[in-house]
Amino acid sequence: MLEKDILLKNVECVDYSHEGMGVVKHEGMAIFVPQLLMGEVADIVITKVAKRFAYGQIVKLVKVSSERAEVDTESLDESGVCQLQHMKYDEQLRFKELITVAALKKHMVEPPVVMPVIESPKEWHYRNKMQVPVRASGPEGTLVAGFFKEKSHDIVPFAGSTIHDETSSAMVEYFVEIANQMKISAYDSKRRTGNFRHLIVQHAEATGEYMLVFVTFGKERKTLVRLAEAMVQKFPQIKSVVENVNTAHNSKILGESRRAFFGEMYITDAINDGLQVRLYPESFYQVNHAQMEQLYQKARDLAEVKADDVVADFYSGIGTMSMLFAQNAKFVYGVEVAAQAVKSADLNAELNSIHNVEFIENNVDSQIEAWVESGLAVDVALIDPPRKGCSREFIENLVRLAPKRIVYISCHPDSFARDLNIFAELGYTSDTVFPFDMFPQTYHVETVVLMSRVDK
Numbered sequence: 001m002l003e004k005d006i007l008l009k010n011v012e013c014v015d016y017s018h019e020g021m022g023v024v025k026h027e028g029m030a031i032f033v034p035q036l037l038m039g040e041v042a043d044i045v046i047t048k049v050a051k052r053f054a055y056g057q058i059v060k061l062v063k064v065s066s067e068r069a070e071v072d073t074e075s076l077d078e079s080g081v082c083q084l085q086h087m088k089y090d091e092q093l094r095f096k097e098l099i100t101v102a103a104l105k106k107h108m109v110e111p112p113v114v115m116p117v118i119e120s121p122k123e124w125h126y127r128n129k130m131q132v133p134v135r136a137s138g139p140e141g142t143l144v145a146g147f148f149k150e151k152s153h154d155i156v157p158f159a160g161s162t163i164h165d166e167t168s169s170a171m172v173e174y175f176v177e178i179a180n181q182m183k184i185s186a187y188d189s190k191r192r193t194g195n196f197r198h199l200i201v202q203h204a205e206a207t208g209e210y211m212l213v214f215v216t217f218g219k220e221r222k223t224l225v226r227l228a229e230a231m232v233q234k235f236p237q238i239k240s241v242v243e244n245v246n247t248a249h250n251s252k253i254l255g256e257s258r259r260a261f262f263g264e265m266y267i268t269d270a271i272n273d274g275l276q277v278r279l280y281p282e283s284f285y286q287v288n289h290a291q292m293e294q295l296y297q298k299a300r301d302l303a304e305v306k307a308d309d310v311v312a313d314f315y316s317g318i319g320t321m322s323m324l325f326a327q328n329a330k331f332v333y334g335v336e337v338a339a340q341a342v343k344s345a346d347l348n349a350e351l352n353s354i355h356n357v358e359f360i361e362n363n364v365d366s367q368i369e370a371w372v373e374s375g376l377a378v379d380v381a382l383i384d385p386p387r388k389g390c391s392r393e394f395i396e397n398l399v400r401l402a403p404k405r406i407v408y409i410s411c412h413p414d415s416f417a418r419d420l421n422i423f424a425e426l427g428y429t430s431d432t433v434f435p436f437d438m439f440p441q442t443y444h445v446e447t448v449v450l451m452s453r454v455d456k
Helices: 074-079 089-107 166-181 221-234 289-303 320-326 339-351 364-374 392-401 413-425
Strands: 007-016 022-026 029-033 041-049 053-063 129-137 142-148 155-157 196-204 209-216 238-245 257-263 267-271 275-279 310-314 331-336 357-361 380-383 405-410 428-436 446-453
Touching: 007 029, 007 053, 007 089, 029 041, 089 413, 089 428, 129 155, 129 166, 142 166, 166 196, 166 209, 166 221, 196 267, 209 221, 209 267, 221 238, 221 257, 267 289, 275 320, 275 339, 289 320, 289 380, 289 405, 289 428, 289 446, 310 320, 310 364, 320 331, 320 339, 320 357, 320 380, 331 339, 331 364, 339 357, 364 392, 380 392, 392 413, 405 413, 413 428, 413 446
Parallel strands: 029 053, 209 238, 310 331, 310 380, 331 357, 380 405
Antiparallel strands: 007 022, 007 041, 022 029, 041 053, 129 142, 129 196, 142 155, 196 209, 238 257, 267 275, 405 446, 428 446
């Protein structure tokens, strides 16, 4: 019987978990071991035992896989930001294909074919947005910024990042230096004192513009203005510095109030075909610009939108996909629950002189129900939901709208497979799934599929 702290010698990794941990089998029980690769043999110590599974930790590698990569960034390793950085990139792609296939087989009797994962143009330094918590450290309350240590609220002080844009990393390091020189008070989550909570760096890759967001309690504004001036002087590519005020003592990063210390409230990026996109502090935007363009182009290719097609874009965000589809469609409706995102989408459409699109602020379940009742005719539907996927009620109502084609983009293989199975039960087939590696060095994978209605 397994117990904590037991040493198991010469155990072989036979599989991966959906989070990229190695799986070892012992007396019928699965043991999840971080940073262990398939085919490797190791001595491990048991760190936790549950009813049907356990966790272990590598003590010694006995047989090392040729797919093992060197890990050279201790801060990211300790924070758990890069769960797969111990895998060579080809193995990361294979892992992501495996978990996509496994999710589909779990939920579907006849799953679609999964294509090889489309690799990211960049394996490293691909992320265009960095959110770093800022906290007080030590008896003197020294300001530190970095990533939270895995499964804790302790900060691993920032020491560069291998997955974020390099200039963004330099900005974070300089921010810490100057903020301490100016004696800016950092948030102390235990005492609930201090002012500075988070620093956000957003990069618009196509234009080279940067935005800094200071998330604070709304104090020390004169000093923060001086900080903004110092950052812009050091990094002239910063075109916007915004203060966002969040006075709530919870895990939510952004508050409701904001003001610009420098420049406008936004920066401007460009995506497929030169489409301009304004990015505000609250904007949801794919973090891997080059891979985003490949994913969006695949979605357009699959949808085959024609000049007389009406398109419904659910979870439309700041309007990027709606505007791309509008270039070929008769009309596009975008549905998004976040008021600020809808406002941004309207501004983005105006910026690009796109007039055959309407953005609706509403919950997708409520909106689709209204459309079913009104009899709206939709030819193509685009779905890009959060990780939890779609509700069954939404799927059933979308089937009642009877679009000819549905393009589904997902960031979570399990909810994606579950929803595809429901669509299949209701008469929409899918032949091929295309996975995209949007997040190298992590276990996350993006997928896109075309579903077509089967006329009976």
